[in-house]
Amino acid sequence: MSNGDIIVSLDIGTSKVRAIIGEINDGAINIIGVGTADSEGIRKGAIVDIDQTVQSIKNAVEHAERMVDIDISEVYVGIQGSHIGVQTNHGVVAVSNGDREIGEEDIERVLQAAKVVTLPPDREIINLVPKQYIVDGLEGISDPRGMIGVRLEVEATVITGAKSAVHNLVRCVDKAGLKINGVILLTLASGVMTLSKDEKANGTALVDIGGGSTTIAVYENGGISAISTLPIGGQFVTNDIAYGLRSQSDHAEKIKLKFGCANVADAAEEVKFKVTRMGSNVEKEFSQKDLASIIEPRMQEIFQLIKAEVAALGYADTVESYVLTGGSVSLPGTLTLAQEELQASVRIALPDYIGVKDPSYSSGVGMIQYVSKYMGVRGASTTTKKPVSRKGNTPASSKPRMLERIKNMFQEFI
The missing domain is CATH 3.30.1490.110 (Dna Ligase; domain 1)
Known part of the structure; x- marks a missing residue:
C-alpha cells in the first residue's frame, strides 16, 4: 500500500451505496477493495432521510475497509439527479x-x-x-x-446543481465521519471510463439506468452537451414483478436478479421457480418466460422514454449511438431489446477490472479514473498511506465550518 496513491470513490445510489478503493501505481489503476450496502434513505436519486443515508454510507465504507484492512478517512463523492x-x-x-x-x-x-x-x-x-x-x-x-x-x-x-441537494449530500458524508475531497458528476465520471474519443465527438447518448432514476447525457464535439434525468429505473421493474407474482418486494428483487430476462424471446420456458404468494403459504410455480413477460413491457417503456427524451433535448438526428450502463442493464436480453426500441447502435459498458465487472460499478470506477486523469497527484491522496481511523477524527470544534468546506471544495476542484 505504501508504494501507491489511494483514491476512494463513494457512489450513493437509490438501491445501493458503493465504496470503491483504487490504487495508482505508475499511472495504472488497480481496484483493491469494494464495499456495498443496501441504500436506505434515498428515493429516486434524492436524499429523503439523512440518518438512514449516513448509516448506509458507514456500512459500505466499513465493508470496503475490512476487505483491504485499511481505514478510509477521505472520499470523492458522486452526484446526479434531476436538479443537474x-x-x-x-x-x-x-x-x-x-x-x-x-x-x-x-x-x-x-x-x-x-x-x-x-x-x-x-x-x-x-x-x-x-x-x-x-x-x-x-x-x-x-x-x-x-x-x-x-x-x-x-x-x-x-x-x-441545486444547493440544497449538494449540501444534503455533503452533510450525510460529513456525518459519516468522512472528509470530502471533491464532488464529481457521476455521468461525467462514467463518460471517462465508458466512452471513446470518437464516441464523445460524433454524438453519443450515455444512459445510466439505476434503481430509481435514469440519467441521459448527450456527448457531442468532445464533451457533454445536454443532460436529463427520468424518474424511472430498475425498482419499477421489481414493483411490477411483486405485483404480477403477488410476492413481497425483497423477494421480487431476488427473483429478478436470479431468473430475470428483459426479452421474452430470449427467456427459457424450462427454467422454473416457485413463489410463495403474499398472504398465504401456498407456492406457485412460474417459468422464466412468465417472468420475462412482466419485465419486458416495463423495459420497453424505459427505452421508449429514453428515445423520446433525447428527441426532446433536440438531439434526435445527431445521436448516432447509445451506451448503456447502470445496474438495471445487467439483465439478459437487455441489449437486444434496447436495439429494437432505440433503432440505433447500442452497447453495454462495464469496468474491465477484476471484482467490478458489472455495469453497476461504472460510475464508482469512473470517478477513480477521472480523479487519476484530470486531478493529478493532488487528488490521489484520499486516504493516508498509514491509515488514520475515522473513529479518531479531529473533534468537530476544530473542523472548518460546513459552508466554508463546501466553498473551498468547489474552488479547488479544477
Missing part, C-alpha cells in the same frame, strides 16, 4: 508571463474566468469541464501549457 443542469461559458485572459509562455497560472485564471456565470441563488457550480482552449485565435487546443501567446481563451461546460 448544463450550460456553456467562455473565459478570456491575457497571458501574464513576460515571455508570453502559457503556464499553470494562466490556465487557472482562464478557468476561473469561465466560472463567472449568472446563476439563481439556489444553484451553484459543481464541475467545470474545458471543451477547448484558444490561443490568439487558434482553436482546438486541448492543453496550451508551454505554448506562446498573448490571449488565452477557454470554452467550457459548466455543470450546476
Whole structure:
C-alpha cells in the first residue's frame, strides 16, 4: 500500500451505496477493495432521510475497509439527479508571463474566468469541464501549457446543481465521519471510463439506468452537451414483478436478479421457480418466460422514454449511438431489446477490472479514473498511506465550518 496513491470513490445510489478503493501505481489503476450496502434513505436519486443515508454510507465504507484492512478517512463523492443542469461559458485572459509562455497560472485564471456565470441563488457550480482552449485565435487546443501567446481563451461546460441537494449530500458524508475531497458528476465520471474519443465527438447518448432514476447525457464535439434525468429505473421493474407474482418486494428483487430476462424471446420456458404468494403459504410455480413477460413491457417503456427524451433535448438526428450502463442493464436480453426500441447502435459498458465487472460499478470506477486523469497527484491522496481511523477524527470544534468546506471544495476542484 505504501508504494501507491489511494483514491476512494463513494457512489450513493437509490438501491445501493458503493465504496470503491483504487490504487495508482505508475499511472495504472488497480481496484483493491469494494464495499456495498443496501441504500436506505434515498428515493429516486434524492436524499429523503439523512440518518438512514449516513448509516448506509458507514456500512459500505466499513465493508470496503475490512476487505483491504485499511481505514478510509477521505472520499470523492458522486452526484446526479434531476436538479443537474448544463450550460456553456467562455473565459478570456491575457497571458501574464513576460515571455508570453502559457503556464499553470494562466490556465487557472482562464478557468476561473469561465466560472463567472449568472446563476439563481439556489444553484451553484459543481464541475467545470474545458471543451477547448484558444490561443490568439487558434482553436482546438486541448492543453496550451508551454505554448506562446498573448490571449488565452477557454470554452467550457459548466455543470450546476441545486444547493440544497449538494449540501444534503455533503452533510450525510460529513456525518459519516468522512472528509470530502471533491464532488464529481457521476455521468461525467462514467463518460471517462465508458466512452471513446470518437464516441464523445460524433454524438453519443450515455444512459445510466439505476434503481430509481435514469440519467441521459448527450456527448457531442468532445464533451457533454445536454443532460436529463427520468424518474424511472430498475425498482419499477421489481414493483411490477411483486405485483404480477403477488410476492413481497425483497423477494421480487431476488427473483429478478436470479431468473430475470428483459426479452421474452430470449427467456427459457424450462427454467422454473416457485413463489410463495403474499398472504398465504401456498407456492406457485412460474417459468422464466412468465417472468420475462412482466419485465419486458416495463423495459420497453424505459427505452421508449429514453428515445423520446433525447428527441426532446433536440438531439434526435445527431445521436448516432447509445451506451448503456447502470445496474438495471445487467439483465439478459437487455441489449437486444434496447436495439429494437432505440433503432440505433447500442452497447453495454462495464469496468474491465477484476471484482467490478458489472455495469453497476461504472460510475464508482469512473470517478477513480477521472480523479487519476484530470486531478493529478493532488487528488490521489484520499486516504493516508498509514491509515488514520475515522473513529479518531479531529473533534468537530476544530473542523472548518460546513459552508466554508463546501466553498473551498468547489474552488479547488479544477
